[in-house]
Amino acid sequence: MNKDAIPGAAPADDRAAVIRQDLQNVLHPVVPHRQLEAEPLVIVAGKGSTVIDANGAEYLDAMAGLWCVNVGYGRTELADVAAAQMRVLPYYPHTAINAPAAALAERVNGLMGGDNHVYFVASGSEANEAGFKIARQYMKHEHPGHYRYKTISRYLGYHGTTHATLAAGGMGDRKTKFEPLSGNDFVHVAPPYCYRCPFGLAYPSCELACVKNIEATIQGEGPDTVSTLLVEPIMSGVGIAVPPDEYLPEVAALARKYGCLLHVDEVINGFGRTGKMFAHQHSGIRPDIVAIAKGLVSAYLPIAATVVKNHVFQSFVGEPSENRQVFQISTYGGHPAAAAVALRNIQIIVEEGLVARSAENGAYLLDGLRTLMKHPWVGDVRGKGLLAGVELVRDRRGKEVLPADRIKGVVDFARKNGVIVGRSGGGRHLGNTITLSPPLVITRPEIDRVVAVLDKAIAEMGAALGTPS
Numbered sequence: 093m094n095k096d097a098i099p100g101a102a103p104a105d106d107r108a109a110v111i112r113q114d115l116q117n118v119l120h121p122v123v124p125h126r127q128l129e130a131e132p133l134v135i136v137a138g139k140g141s142t143v144i145d146a147n148g149a150e151y152l153d154a155m156a157g158l159w160c161v162n163v164g165y166g167r168t169e170l171a172d173v174a175a176a177q178m179r180v181l182p183y184y185p186h187t188a189i190n191a192p193a194a195a196l197a198e199r200v201n202g203l204m205g206g207d208n209h210v211y212f213v214a215s216g217s218e219a220n221e222a223g224f225k226i227a228r229q230y231m232k233h234e235h236p237g238h239y240r241y242k243t244i245s246r247y248l249g250y251h252g253t254t255h256a257t258l259a260a261g262g263m264g265d266r267k268t269k270f271e272p273l274s275g276n277d278f279v280h281v282a283p284p285y286c287y288r289c290p291f292g293l294a295y296p297s298c299e300l301a302c303v304k305n306i307e308a309t310i311q312g313e314g315p316d317t318v319s320t321l322l323v324e325p326i327m328s329g330v331g332i333a334v335p336p337d338e339y340l341p342e343v344a345a346l347a348r349k350y351g352c353l354l355h356v357d358e359v360i361n362g363f364g365r366t367g368k369m370f371a372h373q374h375s376g377i378r379p380d381i382v383a384i385a386k387g388l389v390s391a392y393l394p395i396a397a398t399v400v401k402n403h404v405f406q407s408f409v410g411e412p413s414e415n416r417q418v419f420q421i422s423t424y425g426g427h428p429a430a431a432a433v434a435l436r437n438i439q440i441i442v443e444e445g446l447v448a449r450s451a452e453n454g455a456y457l458l459d460g461l462r463t464l465m466k467h468p469w470v471g472d473v474r475g476k477g478l479l480a481g482v483e484l485v486r487d488r489r490g491k492e493v494l495p496a497d498r499i500k501g502v503v504d505f506a507r508k509n510g511v512i513v514g515r516s517g518g519g520r521h522l523g524n525t526i527t528l529s530p531p532l533v534i535t536r537p538e539i540d541r542v543v544a545v546l547d548k549a550i551a552e553m554g555a556a557l558g559t560p561s
């Protein structure tokens with residue numbers, strides 16, 4: 093690639109001009125601006141699991157962007173589908189019917205058992221937020237005279253960036269700058285983060301103390317104030333916390349017992365990421381509300397959805413005079429071009445067997461990552477499908493968390509060696525897990541490269557730290 097040519101860059105037409113244009117005009121998310129000034133990364137193209145920067149350097153993207161490019165980069169057929177739809181109907185609000193959104197809803201419904209309706213929005217945050225609101229409205233319809241409004245969610249969870257989804261989340265670092273958030277409508281319980289069990293217990297002798305904690309919280313809050321239990325089946329952002337197999341069925345049983353709705357966040361977990369089409373399908377439970385985004389369209393366009401079981405949908409069906417309809421709208425919800433692309437994206441996932449591939453290559457990845465336990469600074473390796481975490485500690489016995497700059501050093505080393513890995517967002521103090529969520533099309537030789545580069549990166553970090561006594 094010509095070092096100075098940047099596709100799509102106008103009026104600036106070379107790397108230095110684009111960087112100047114960006115730094116003088118763009119307010120970026122999350123990344124410190126001084127860091128961007130020092131190490132500007134301009135990504136210009138991608139193919140399969142690889143992205144290319146403006147210098148022509150290639151990186152194996154073991155994070156699939158932001159846990160989302162499930163079918164990999166460079167699927168020009170998805171661009172063709174978008175262009176064809178935009179020529180016919182670029183947009184119309186979803187108060188009316190459009191064909192791509194109807195077809196996509198049918199497809200998604202079919203993948204989740206066929207007894208659902210699908211409410212479209214534009215991002216994972218909105219999908220969760222719509223879930224909270226649908227649950228509250230449902231409770232007002234179904235329990236007149238009472239108001240069940242609280243959502244019970246977990247510390248260390250992440251469910252989005254809006255005010256309410258941040259409040260539902262339990263990641264301190266993401267929240268502190270904006271606190272106080274909402275009142276007592278989001279109540280937190282202990283997460284099933286077994287490596288650092290909040291109760292200091294170990295599975296199975298813990299007898300799922302984290303589930304008992306949920307029940308105690310429902311009782312403490314008063315069941316008639318609780319609308320939903322919110323869970324991400326495998327907690328991604330904190331560093332891939334995989335709960336015991338019984339956890340989700342037991343949470344589902346609690347929701348049934350206390351008449352709450354079970355709201356499952358499949359924003360990252362969905363569309364093959366964990367080796368099933370949806371992570372809740374590992375345990376066979378049927379949630380009342382499911383938030384989907386990212387892999388729904390492999391991030392080729394913004395579209396997301398809140399999928400509700402028909403018993404919830406029925407609560408919103410009525411004559412105009414009854415005012416039972418969903419009382420919110422998102423301009424881009426049901427966007428025809430995004431829906432057409434999502435439909436084709438799902439077809440690719442199914443036709444290419446990417447869900448089974450995620451399960452098989454995920455097991456291969458995990459085997460590879462387990463070899464890293466030879467380093468004394470690797471405390472834990474865990475994952476399911478192509479979603480994995482390597483937790484780094486000062487020493488395995490004490491599990492002391494390493495300083496952020498050490499973890500950043502591992503991520504930077506990997507990038508300099510051509511592999512992009514992520515790191516956990518953490519709570520107020522946990523940012524020490526290397527996260528992996530590659531495109532589902534990643535090949536075994538590419539997986540070997542990820543493991544080999546991490547091996548070197550951890551060895552380098554460890555050499556600077558010294559061997560624990």
Ligand SMILES: Cc1ncc(COP(=O)(O)O)c(C=O)c1O
Pocket residue numbers: 215216217218220250251252253324328329357359360385386
């Ligand atoms: C589990 C989970 N839920 C929701 C969201 C929010 O999605 P979005 O960034 O599309 O709003 C994210 C984002 O990473 C997520 O990881």
